[in-house]
Amino acid sequence: MKKVGELxxxxxxxxxxxxxxxxxxxxxxxxxxxxxxxxxxxEWDFFKTTLALLLYGLVLFPFTLGVVDQAAMDVFFFxxxxxxxxxxxxxxxxxxSMEVCHKNNKGLLRCCNHLxxxxxxxxxxxxxxxxxxxxxxxxxxxxxxxxxxYDHRDTIxxxxxxxxxxxxxxxxxxxxxxxxxxxxxxxxxxxxxxELLGGVCFQYGTNNEQHERVRxxxxxxxxxxxxxxxxxxxxxSAEYLEWRNERRGDAIPVPMEVQHEDPSxxxxxxxxxxxxxxxxxxxxxxxxxxxxxxxxxxxxxCKKKDELIERQRNECADANxxxxxxxxxxxxxxxxxxxxxxxxxxxxxxEQLQEDLQQAQAEVxxxEQLQExxxxxxxxxxxxxxxxxxxxxxxxxxKKNERLLEFKSRS
Numbered sequence: 001m002k003k004v005g006e007l008x009x010x011x012x013x014x015x016x017x018x019x020x021x022x023x024x025x026x027x028x029x030x031x032x033x034x035x036x037x038x039x040x041x042x043e044w045d046f047f048k049t050t051l052a053l054l055l056y057g058l059v060l061f062p063f064t065l066g067v068v069d070q071a072a073m074d075v076f077f078f079x080x081x082x083x084x085x086x087x088x089x090x091x092x093x094x095x096x097s098m099e100v101c102h103k104n105n106k107g108l109l110r111c112c113n114h115l116x117x118x119x120x121x122x123x124x125x126x127x128x129x130x131x132x133x134x135x136x137x138x139x140x141x142x143x144x145x146x147x148x149x150y151d152h153r154d155t156i157x158x159x160x161x162x163x164x165x166x167x168x169x170x171x172x173x174x175x176x177x178x179x180x181x182x183x184x185x186x187x188x189x190x191x192x193x194x195e196l197l198g199g200v201c202f203q204y205g206t207n208n209e210q211h212e213r214v215r216x217x218x219x220x221x222x223x224x225x226x227x228x229x230x231x232x233x234x235x236x237s238a239e240y241l242e243w244r245n246e247r248r249g250d251a252i253p254v255p256m257e258v259q260h261e262d263p264s265x266x267x268x269x270x271x272x273x274x275x276x277x278x279x280x281x282x283x284x285x286x287x288x289x290x291x292x293x294x295x296x297x298x299x300x301x302c303k304k305k306d307e308l309i310e311r312q313r314n315e316c317a318d319a320n321x322x323x324x325x326x327x328x329x330x331x332x333x334x335x336x337x338x339x340x341x342x343x344x345x346x347x348x349x350x351e352q353l354q355e356d357l358q359q360a361q362a363e364v365x366x367x368e369q370l371q372e373x374x375x376x377x378x379x380x381x382x383x384x385x386x387x388x389x390x391x392x393x394x395x396x397x398x399k400k401n402e403r404l405l406e407f408k409s410r411s
Contacts, residue, residue, distance in 0.1 A: 001026075004073045007080055008053055009046030010034060018067050025069035028058060052076070060090055061170050063110050071170040090115060091176070092169030099174060099201060145183045145234045152186045152232055154225035160217025164199050172206075173214050175199020187229045189236040191243045281381060284374045291367040298360045305353045312346050319343050 005012065014034075018027045031054050038047040056076040057068025078084040094111040101107040109116075126134070157178050159165055164177040179196050183189035202210060226232065319339050 001070070001073065004053070004077050007077070008034070008050040009038065009043055018064075020064055020067065023064045023067065023069050025057070025064070025067045025073065028054070028066045028068065031068060049080070052080075056086075059114065060086065060112050061093060062112070063171075075170050088167055089169045092167035092174055093171065095167065095176065096169055096172055096174045096201070146186050147184075150186070154223040155185055156221050157224045158222045160213070160220050162199065162214075162217055163196050166200050166214040166217060168214060168218075172201070172203040173211065174201045182229070183234050183236050186232040186234050188233055189240050191237070191240050281374075281377055284370075284377055288371060288374050291370055295364055295367050298364055302357055302360050305357055309350055309353055312350050316343055316346060 001017075002012070005014075008031075018025055018030075031050060035047060035050050035054075038044075038050060053068060053073070053076050057072040061069075061072035061075060063069050063071065075084075075086050075089050079086055090112050094109075094115055097109050097111040101109060155178055156165055162175070164175045164179070166173050167176050175198065177192070177196055177199065178185065179192040200210060200214065204211060319342075
């Protein structure tokens with residue numbers, strides 16, 4: 001608090017601390033009085049900094065009513081001194097507060113409630129039954145899935161060895177899983193893998209080892225874009241809609257459009273899946289190109305090592321033949337001893353070369369396995385193309401029949 005006090009021009013003799021349980025901070029009234037003093041003295045730089053601290057403690061990171069606590073001060077201090085962006089901390093605190101309320105089935109949201117205002121604007125007051133009836137009539141096209149101001153770009157999907165994104169807030173860490181919000185990010189929403197759901201969630205001071213692991217994970221972020229996910233389109237596959245309905249149970253009425261099969265939806269699903277597969281195939285083809293280059297290099301290395309092994313073996317055979325002869329003088333014995341030592345060194349070299357050769361052969365097998373996976377992916381893509389053509393033909397027939405029926409009804 002002393003360092004924060006220096007930022008806002010607060011004399012060291014003044015405190016104004018408020019302690020409520022384990023929470024300690026400055027009272028709102030104390031900081032407001034300090035603002036009035038700064039205005040009277042014309043200290044406008046300190047005035048602006050103090051006003052910003054109040055906004056951090058009461059709006060962005062609220063926790064205890066009427067108190068700017070230590071957690072909010074920490075985020076404020078790092079922003080003022082290091083330029084650390086507070087957006088991740090705001091999002092983390094919001095998700096953690098929702099998680100606590102969800103687990104306890106009650107509670108007060110202690111987070112930046114203004115962040116949720118975009119979800120509440122222009123919503124009329126209705127009874128629970130009226131809301132239920134309205135949602136039963138609504139279909140997917142009634143809801144915009146992407147914010148109009150969202151700037152589409154490559155997105156962080158994971159950090160370090162975590163399968164998702166561990167967000168660091170002012171009071172703890174919680175995992176954010178972008179793969180369940182692909183449609184909001186303008187991608188095709190598909191069924192997420194089970195291992196991607198869930199993740200870390202802990203308060204600071206309860207798991208210091210995990211906290212350090214999260215901090216280091218942010219040194220290695222992993223992004224995805226069109227290369228991995230195909231062309232951007234805010235759309236959900238039929239498999240995802242079925243998975244979501246099973247996941248939410250009977251608490252929410254199922255929209256009518258998911259209760260029957262629509263050929264046009266099936267065709268759109270197939271198109272979206274094919275775009276994702278094309279992106280995956282591009283990556284596999286790039287890996288195959290690199291693998292072919294590596295295979296050729298390994299084969300050349302293996303060939304050179306085979307030739308070297310053969311030369312070493314011939315030299316060993318010649319030396320063994322000379323050793324079989326009885327030496328005639330001391331000088332010849334010394335020469336033979338030196339040759340024996342050279343042979344022992346060469347045997348070690350041969351063993352090392354054989355180990356290198358085995359490792360190279362294992363790498364070649366791994367690359368050949370990747371090539372086989374590429375061939376399987378290409379075969380699957382061809383199968384999807386055939387299904388897509390069939391769906392397209394069926395859709396054209398359906399539309400043609402509808403036009404004929406319409407024409408007959410008019411005549």
